[in-house]
Amino acid sequence: MGQYSLKEIAKELGVSRGTLDRVIHNRGGIGSETTDRVQTYLQSIGYKPNRVGRSLARMKEMLLYVSFHDTKNEFFKEIQAGLKAAENEIADFGFKVQFEDVSKSSASQIKCIREAMRNGMSGLALSPYEPDAAFEELVDEIVKSGVPVVTFNNDVVNCGRMAYVGINYYTSGRVAGEVLAKSVKSGSVAILRRSSSYFQNQQRITGFTEVIDSFEHIQVAGSFGGSADYDSAYKNTKRIIDTVPDLHGLLMLNNESDIITATCDAVSDSGLKPFDIVTFDLPSGCQREISNGRITATVCQDPFSQGYYCVKILFKYLLDECRPTKSLYSTRLDVIYKENLDSYNKELYRSFF
Amino acid sequence: MGQYSLKEIAKELGVSRGTLDRVIHNRGGIGSETTDRVQTYLQSIGYKPNRVGRSLARMKEMLLYVSFHDTKNEFFKEIQAGLKAAENEIADFGFKVQFEDVSKSSASQIKCIREAMRNGMSGLALSPYEPDAAFEELVDEIVKSGVPVVTFNNDVVNCGRMAYVGINYYTSGRVAGEVLAKSVKSGSVAILRRSSSYFQNQQRITGFTEVIDSFEHIQVAGSFGGSADYDSAYKNTKRIIDTVPDLHGLLMLNNESDIITATCDAVSDSGLKPFDIVTFDLPSGCQREISNGRITATVCQDPFSQGYYCVKILFKYLLDECRPTKSLYSTRLDVIYKENLDSYNKELYRSFF
DNA sequence: CTGAAAGCGCTTACAG
DNA sequence: CTGAAAGCGCTTACAG
Known part of the structure; x- marks a missing residue:
């Protein structure tokens, strides 16, 4: 052999x-x-x-523990698909992948991770609620104990994590800027922020604004506060449309289903045409409005690969004793329109592997 | 375990x-x-x-034979990367992947495949030069002999192949149409054909034209014959620009480096602005012009996955005795602009796996 | 029609 | 500091 x-x-x-x-x-x-x-x-x-011989001989079962916050989010389903695909591949080698639905706070997430440490994990894949000092310390402690840590989706920078798998949020903002600049013939575009404002969103706004500023035919009219429910989002959008002159485009940072529907409804009702909306990621609300033609395109961050590769990196390290060659692994920034939407839904791994 | x-x-x-x-x-x-x-x-x-036990016990080495025409093409490099990645994953299970540079004719390709049959192959991944009756017969013969066949990139429809991995060319034409329609403010767009006209190109043109026709602000001015070298491509493009009134966009089916450069040069020299060019796939010539800003975007067909998954399907069948659940596996249709180009070049598998 | 043994390539105790 | 044996989960001849 x-x-x-x-x-x-x-x-x-x-x-x-x-x-x-x-x-x-x-x-x-x-x-x-x-x-x-x-x-x-x-x-x-x-x-x-030979890995096959190696893993057959090694009696110990390897547990990879995945810690992610907000796992009810639709976005996580895609990451989970990637985790599952990876687990499938490595199960025969004696590896298990386990993840926990961690409630929304740094403290509770850290608590769960400590619990997992005590139960004995061979590797940790982590997407921190907020990449603060507490996480940096925790990661260093875990790494010092001999357990490798890979971050995904959201990085913890100043620590001994082996690698980060995810996007650069600034760049994803730039991509959205280019897409919207290409679509909007002229006039101004506005940014709809999220209600809560993460660092990631700020980076996206910066990238987006830089690109729009580099074009002459359009300008950013400003960024507007987020809304929490359908009614306020609808009113909010209406108000922006009434206020901003010559508005022809929108960048939406909030992609919750209700907010998306409300925003699209408000734009439709206003009769403004042409009008382009660009969003991020691909929850079902986005998919629906892209099919409808009310959202022009979305910039997606390949969540499947985020789940898949963070596990594969840990696996390769633990089985082959082989460290990743880079510490930053960027996943694709896909621009998804109506016509190529289907090609993303049919991605191969979902149906067979 | x-x-x-x-x-x-x-x-x-x-x-x-x-x-x-x-x-x-x-x-x-x-x-x-x-x-x-x-x-x-x-x-x-x-x-x-347990696959690990199974493949350790099975003494026989499995040879997967990959037959592709025109393997010097840049496009094949990407497919090859996918093949290699898959081979890496399955090598420990006793599988080898072998492919041959087949010269440009159905007859010679078929001859090589017959040779491989005689030498004993466990599975065949095939992208036919031209999916004609000769290939249908050949595939059926191979399948009858107990060897599974998966087609990729170019399908052979009326035969017993287990699955096809690749895109729908009609749909890729539609995606290109949507991208160009979004970018061109108004006026007409032209299609630059290849010198040789494959069935695939015809499908792309059909899809593209249908989508452009569905928009009111632009129309297709016609499709123009391909050129074989820089000079004729330059002149050809110049002539089109001079002939077609209000031309603001181009769909290029030919993505050979020289032709791309010539076409972009002709457009630049004409001073026409704004002007959008959309191409297919991502050879280095395309990448360069996208970075330059002379090509707006390209519609790529995820060649890596085409190589990767056709091998994985054969592997899964031969090791797990598990047939694919579908016979058509569509790879992604990626829209690549300047800002997200980098995220495709940095794809994970290239650096580590 | 069925069983017992050997072996794939490695690792893990155990022994010295 | 090093070796010999047993075993991981299967499949493959061989024997009956």
């Missing part, structure tokens, strides 16, 4: 397979001379351990 | 593991009573074979 097996190598070198194993994994307790001889030989033949 | 092992089940049922193996794989030669008893029990406990 694979090139050389330990059995063959052991025979060739006149040592036991146990010795080879100890050298390969730096388990210590082997004379420096033997160690050298073995290492040199392994190098020279380019020995690659 | 996995729930139940054959060892445990054999003990429980009072039969040997060999018998279990024979029942599980329908190898025959087991009494109907025993067969029933075993099957019922396996069902009741939801037995799932």
Whole structure:
């Protein structure tokens, strides 16, 4: 199968397979001379351990613990699909993926992670509620205990996490800017903020505004406070339309179903045409309005890959003892219109793998 | 690890593991009573074979043969990356992926495939030069001999191939139409055909035209013959610009580097503004002009997944004995602009997996 | 029609 | 510091 097996190598070198194993994994307790001889030989033949043999022999079950906040969010379903796909792939190697619905606060999330540590986890995939100092400390503590940590969707920067899988929010704002600038013939565009304002949203607004400013035919009329329910969102949008002259486009940072419907309704009712709305991500509300033609396009961040690759990175590290070559793994920024929407819904992994 | 092992089940049922193996794989030669008893029990406990054990025990190396024409094409590099990624994943299970650079004719491609058959292949991934009757017959013959066939990028419809992985070319034309319609404020757009006209291109043109026709602010001025080199492409484009009144957009079906440069040069030199060009796929010429801002966007067909998933489907069938649930697997139709170009170049699999 | 044994490539105790 | 044996979950001849 694979090139050389330990059995063959052991025979060739006149040592036991146990010795080879100890050298390969730096388990210590082997004379420096033997160690050298073995290492040199392994190098020279380019020995690659067979993962199948390795995982069959290793009796220990590996638990990867995934901590994400706000798991009822539709967005998480996609991440979960990625996690599941990865788990499927690695289950035969003795790996399990477990995630917990963590309520909305840094403190409760940290509590759950500590609990998981106590129960014994082999790796942690983390999307922090808020990437503050408390998380930095926690991650460093976990890493120090020998457990690898990968962040996804939302990074924790100043700590020993092995890698981050997710997008650059500033860039996603830029993409949205380009899409809207391409669609709006002339006039002004407005930004609808979220009610709560995360750092991520601020980055998106910055990127978006920079790009719009680089075009001459349109300008940003300003950014407007978010709304929490249908009625206030409808009124809010109406008011913006009445206030801002020559308005032909909208960037929506809030993509909750109600808010999207309200905003689209208000725009429709105003009779303003042409009018382009660009959103982020792809919850069902977005999909519906893209199909309707009331939303022009959405900028999606490939959540599937965020779930999939954070698990795969941990897996590769734990099974192959191989660290990722980069610490930042950017997922795709997909621009989804009416005509290519379907091609995203039909993505391969959902149906078979 | 996995729930139940054959060892445990054999003990429980009072039969040997060999018998279990024979029942599980329908190898025959087991009494109907025993067969029933075993099957019922396996069902009741939801037995799932462990792939790791299976592939370690199976001594036979599995060879997946990939047949693609025009493998020097840049597009193939991406497909190849997908093939390699899949091979990496399945190598430990005893699978090899081999592909051959087949020269440009149906006959020579078929000859190579027959050669591979004789040498013994476990599965075939095929992108036919031209999906004609000769390929239909060949595929049926191969399938009849017990070797599964998956088509990718270019389908062979009337035959026993297990699945097709690739895009619907008509839909990709529609996506290009939507993108161009969104970008061009008003006036007409033209189609630049390829010199040789494949069925795929015709489908793209149909989809594109349908979408453009559905918008009122623009119309298709016509489709113009392809050019083979820089000079003729430059002149050709110049001529179109001079001939077609109010031209503000171009759909390019030919994405060879020279042709792209020539066309963009001609448009730049004409001073026409605003002007939008939309292309297909993402060869380096396209990337460069998207970065330049001379090409607005390209519609890409996710070639990586085409390579990756056609191998994975064969693998899953051969190892898990599990047929795909669908026969058509559509890959994504990505719309790539300047701002999200980078996010496609940085895709995860290239750097680590 | 069915069983017992050997083996795939590794790791894990145990022994010395 | 090193070796020999057992075992992970399967499949493959071989034997009867």
